[in-house]
Amino acid sequence: MALSAGHAILIAAVSITAALAFVMLGVGAFIAGLALLARPWDGNTKRDHRWATSAPYPVFWLASWVMRAAEYVVSLKPGTLRVGELARAYAQSQVLFALCNLGVPDMLSSGPSTAAELAADIGLSVPVDWLERLLATAAAYGMLNRSKVGRRAAAPALTANARQQQQLSAGKQVDVKGVT
Helix, strand or coil, rough: CCCCCHHHHHHHHHHHHHHHHHHHHHHHHHHHHHHHHHHHHCCCCCCCCCCCCCCCCHHHHHHHHHHHHHHHHHHHHHHHHHHHHHHHHHHHHHHHHHHHCCCCHHCCCCCCCHHHHHHHHHCCCHHHHHHHHHHHHHHHHHCCCECCCCCECCCCCHHHHHHHHHCCCCCCEEECCCEE
16 A cells, blocks of 8 residues: 555654654753752762863854854844834834923923813814824833823823923933934
8 A cells, every 4th residue: 555645755754853852852851961960969078070160262252153153133123113113213213202392291291191181281273183193002002101090190200201301401401302
């Protein structure tokens, strides 16, 4: 009785899987045997330290080269990913500048507020929904914290920046109108 091609492939796949499992069990048994040879629990203080020397320099050099190469490969990004990151950074900065232009961080420094309360304090002539969208976007970017009842509070990074601007009278700092 002849086997079909599908059956032959299935038998080959099963046999390869079984061989890999056997090899992995063998490696595991070898490592377990090495652990038994060490026997740290037997209290023997007179160990043979002849094999406890460090590896030669070329081995360390090769290992460090492989690690640097792996870090470089991981850090590579496709061009489209980099462009997407730049676009997100631009959008985040625009949200931050809009919040600062409206004075939202200063208003939230006194405590959490809703979008309607902030709109009344600012004196906006636009619908409150627009401010709510801006606040939701800022919360998504981590600039604001949102409570369950819809009140917004400034995130720690935003309040730290506001405190720093109050403390520094001169020097380089981020401002809405540019670097002062």
